[in-house]
Amino acid sequence: xxxxxxxxxGDLFTGFELFQRNLTVTTDKFGGFQGGYPIxxxxxxGQIWSGSKLANFEDDYVILLTRELRFGCGHYYLSERxxxxxxxxxxxxxxxxxxxxxxxxxxxxxxxxxLIDAKNFFEHNQLTTDYLIVYHILF
Amino acid sequence: xxxxxxxxEIIEQIxxxxxxxxxxxxARLSKEQFIDLCSWVLQYYGGSTGDKFLLKFHRSFxxxxxxxxxxxxxxxxxxxxxxxxxxLGFYVxxxxxxxxxxxxxxxxxxxxxxxxxxxxxLADNILLNRTLKKLALSxxxxxxxxxxxxxxxxxx
Numbered sequence: 266x267x268x269x270x271x272x273x274x275g276d277l278f279t280g281f282e283l284f285q286r287n288l289t290v291t292t293d294k295f296g297g298f299q300g301g302y303p304i305x306x307x308x309x310x311g312q313i314w315s316g317s318k319l320a321n322f323e324d325d326y327v328i329l330l331t332r333e334l335r336f337g338c339g340h341y342y343l344s345e346r347x348x349x350x351x352x353x354x355x356x357x358x359x360x361x362x363x364x365x366x367x368x369x370x371x372x373x374x375x376x377x378x379x380l381i382d383a384k385n386f387f388e389h390n391q392l393t394t395d396y397l398i399v400y401h402i403l404f
Numbered sequence: 405x406x407x408x409x410x411x412x413e414i415i416e417q418i419x420x421x422x423x424x425x426x427x428x429x430x431a432r433l434s435k436e437q438f439i440d441l442c443s444w445v446l447q448y449y450g451g452s453t454g455d456k457f458l459l460k461f462h463r464s465f466x467x468x469x470x471x472x473x474x475x476x477x478x479x480x481x482x483x484x485x486x487x488x489x490x491x492l493g494f495y496v497x498x499x500x501x502x503x504x505x506x507x508x509x510x511x512x513x514x515x516x517x518x519x520x521x522x523x524x525x526l527a528d529n530i531l532l533n534r535t536l537k538k539l540a541l542s543x544x545x546x547x548x549x550x551x552x553x554x555x556x557x558x559x560x
Contacts, residue, residue: 299448299451300448300449301453302420323531323535323538325452338451338452338453339451355452357534369451369493370451371450371489371493372451372486398530402521403520404492404493404515404517404519404520404521
């Protein structure tokens with residue numbers, strides 16, 4: 266039904282030690298189904314590219330335990346139903362840089378500390394705009 | 405109507421042609437069919453896809469009474485917790501609904517809207533605003549969504 270997701274190799278990033286824990290899928294009841302689609306991107310010169318253009322999108326992301334960063338729709342789809350991931354949430358990418366991140370993922374339910382880890386990781390890799398918005402979803 | 409087939413068809417349209425109108429689809433759905441579709445999409449897709457479905461079909465969604473919302477939740481036999489999480493997430497992200505009476509009426513006892521983001525914060529959220537723009541919702545429609553109210557039936 267949907268294309269198998271692929272992402273950006275972890276070899277292109279540093280700072281994985283900034284993540285203080287792995288995220289575990291919240292309950293087995295969440296398993297079995299979630300569709301989605303990938304957004305194919307690459308990283309070049311500290312910017313996120315979609316084909317030959319600087320990326321512009323707003324959608325989900327996951328960082329797998331293999332350190333691969335995947336963008337697209339559907340956390341459970343993007344992780345290929347992984348029980349554990351390094352991080353998850355949503356991003357808005359504007360002109361090849363991450364301008365917004367939040368901790369919204371129904372499957373992995375990252376908390377405020379996980380969100381800060383993600384902020385530090387993306388900033389460490391110089392992938393964020395100067396005006397990065399970090400939005401903690403409380404509910 | 406095959407709910408799974410219809411839901412898949414609608415979600416594929418929302419994913420790949422987000423700006424395309426759903427008015428014609430909406431006009432052919434009975435209220436019962438819409439409730440079945442909502443229930444299916446929220447529990448099987450959930451997340452941002454669930455949000456986008458409710459945003460595109462807001463005209464039908466805002467007409468559902470609290471009893472009908474409860475009926476929709478009761479139909480979630482596969483992943484009720486996930487479906488309810490998506491429904492409440494939609495209210496918090498895209499609407500000004502912060503009425504805990506709604507939660508109680510829907511049987512949600514472990515959450516309170518008092519811990520949710522303040523409604524005025526929604527207008528400045530660039531991710532939500534870009535999502536609304538991508539779905540081609542007008543300012544008037546966005547206003548309608550934000551100002552929606554739960555419809556409680558009056559017991560005489």
